[in-house]
Amino acid sequence: MILRALCLILLPLLLVAGTARAQDPSLAEIAAKFATAEKFDQTEALVRELGATGDPAVRPLLEALGEGRLQARKSDGAVYIVEGSGKNAKLLDPLTGEEVPDASASGLKKVKVNNGLRRVIRDTLSSLTLGAKNPQARLSAASNMLANPDPAMVEALDAAIAAEEDPAVKQRMQEARAAAVLQSDLPDAEKIAAVEVLGSVGDRNVLSLLAAVEAKSEGDLRRAAERASNNIRSVLAAWDAAQNIWFGISLGSVLLLAAIGLAITFGVMGVINMAHGEMVMLGAYTTFVVQGAVQSIAPNLQDWSLAFALPIAFVVAGAVGIAIERGIIRFLYGRPLETLLATWGVSLVLQQAVRTIFGPTNREVANPSWMSGSFEIGQMAITWNRLWIVVFSLAVFALLLFIFNRTSWGLHMRAVTQNRRMAASMGIRTPWVDAFTFGLGSGVAGIAGVALSQIGNVSPNLGQGYIIDSFMVVVFGGVGNLWGTLLGAFSLGIANKFLEPYAGAVLGKIVVLVLIILFIQKRPRGLFALKGRAVEA
């Protein structure tokens, strides 16, 4: 007990000065005492003594002790961390962590620990990190304490708060302290203050903490806790909604990428391209091939392989698209249902071709470093690859919008969309427009494949997974203009994600499908329908 108090008194001093200190020669002496400690309370005293030095160098030793890997020999006071087992076991110096080459393992005995001791070790370790030099480490230590509050840490936190200079870390420490206070037997007034502090943290852990306080307290404290938890609940609900919107936007961007090429071909040519999904698949496999090529030719450009894959995927899928248009579809104009069947046949052939070439199993496409990992905004986690895909889909959309509205090719496409025969009479070569529009739609599907290879499996069935959803987007948004597709994709994405928590993923999807079927009743040509005489032709 005295030692413990000593430790706590010393801590603020150590936090200020201790971490900067070079390795204390006495550390080794303290460590050596583990060899002679026979009872648990002796070991505990040593642990506290080590903790009191505030030196991060004792960390591996304490960790090893907690895991039961610390072994000592009574005869000469040698203490080692043992790594591995049996003949391959290595003996490491407990302070430097380096292997001791000529150490003998004979007579080594495990330093015994029990649960009480383990807790002491854990507390000591976290108070050590509270004093770490790196603010990030201090922050995570404080967060850890907030998640697992321990009344014994109140004083340590007090000391750390006093010494802390970084406002964010300080804030987190105060929250951790408040959580610890709630677990302790301190007077109600302190606890109410703690509840106030916690009320401003919107966190699920804190919520359950407050619920526990609510359950076993009464009077002012109970009321304060209720108020605070209501507060947190509303904050959490807002974050949940934000998270759902984000998921919805993310799904919507995927749908947009998959559907926009379809919308172009359907809008301009009135052709339902059932092989559209396979163009997406071709794009994804192109990414796989390009990545493999970059790996073998220039491994240091690996992070940029997607940049190479984009144009190549566009060209590959676009070329296949033009080939399909010239080879099959142009003979079927005016017979949309037959086109649908023929392109379905094309999709089967492409699937089987890819299966024959690349095998039926999933292929791995690596994420470049700038697309992996995630970051947090408040209570929501955003992964980089999803964010990039949202950005990318909007960029593709903007580019297509530009092509449609600002180039002569776009003008031709719009003219053919609105009235094919009139456009032809004006001297537009409609067969060319058709071929290149189909190529453009397929090419866009190809680059969608590059993006989708980053978030899903690359398999021969990749396209099948997206085709029905993309149809839904096109049917919902209408083919009148690209904005319909944008709106359709994002509203379907967000609707899907908002239904999921209430109805489950599958039922949510079913509900969306049924809603679309009903929606079609009201607007048989989608949200943004073409109007005028030419439409029915």
Added chain:
Amino acid sequence: MIFSRLFSGGLDRRVLLLLILLVAAAIAVPVLNLAVPPSSSFHMPPHAVTLLGKYLCYAMLALSLDLVWGYCGILSLGHGAFFAIGGYAMGMYLMRQIGSRGVYGHPVLPDFMVFLNWKELPWYWYGFDQFWFAALMVMLAPGLLAFAFGWLAFRSRVTGVYLSIITQAMTYALLLAFFRNDMGFGGNNGLTDFKDILGFSLQAPATRAALFSTSALMLALAVVVTARLVSSRYGKLMVAVRDAESRTRFLGWRPENIKLLAFTISAVMAGIAGALYVPQVGIINPSEFAPANSIEVVIWTAVGGRGTIVGPVTGAIAVNWGKSWFTAALPEVWLFALGGLFIAVTLLMPKGIVGVWEQWRSSLARRRHNAPVPPAEPPAVSVSSPAAAPVTGVALAARPQPAE
């Protein structure tokens, strides 16, 4: 009386031949299977009986699709859903017949419900222990679904590819729904492990032969019904809607009602096909709802020749025989062949096998008479023609559709 009316007019020679073949098969196959000793080379092995029975169910499904697509111009990409629902209705009956012989031995609950810890039978399983009720449901459930769906879709004039796509969405939604365990239809595994039907063991060769004969006779009945339907006044209206919906409307008819009736009858037919299919293959699971299956049905119809009675039956049997052969001999080539079939049929033979046969016959006849005949005989799109013109001859694919 009925027969004289059925056969007096309207049934052309090919349909009659098909009917005779079906009835003959219904008699001959059980005889060849059961009465002829296995040592004889005329003996038909039991698996062949089942396989043929399966083909006939597919043929009926193709015929039902042909009724809406070939005659009424509605390309349904969701006919597999009606087939599967009919199959599920039959499967539920067969499930209840298992009784306490299941793995868990529960007297009422099917195995999967015991496994999922269900305490009592859901309400929609009531009545399926009676065959008559199940048989009613086989027709009623797909019929009602088609009626509701068609009523919504046709009333608001959803046509063409939009209709195709929402039928596909329908079967996709059902696929997802039936995959769920909470639906009470066995989830992923579907319904299987059937023991007997109407008290006869499903494993017995005699039952299998009887199921085959039933399939053949039901298909014959479906052929008769379809043939009568399309050669009636109503059939002419269907063709009119197919070829010029707006004009039909302006003439004072209601295309939505005409389509709705065709769609519903067709769905009932598909449901019956599914109900005959399930006891023969011994399983029904959600994969029957897969959109790809429904599209495959379209190709059977197209290969045989849509807008004809004989075509879809021929096409379904031919394509499925090809599938059985390919998937056994060259499995990796099958999808190439199927995909190629889709492309080739739409591009090269829009009228299917029947169309090619007709062309060949007429060119043969021309050569024989050595008479100069105009190269492309305009097909008879005669809505008002009273003559029982061979419906098979009504072409629609060769030239662009009139503006609607």
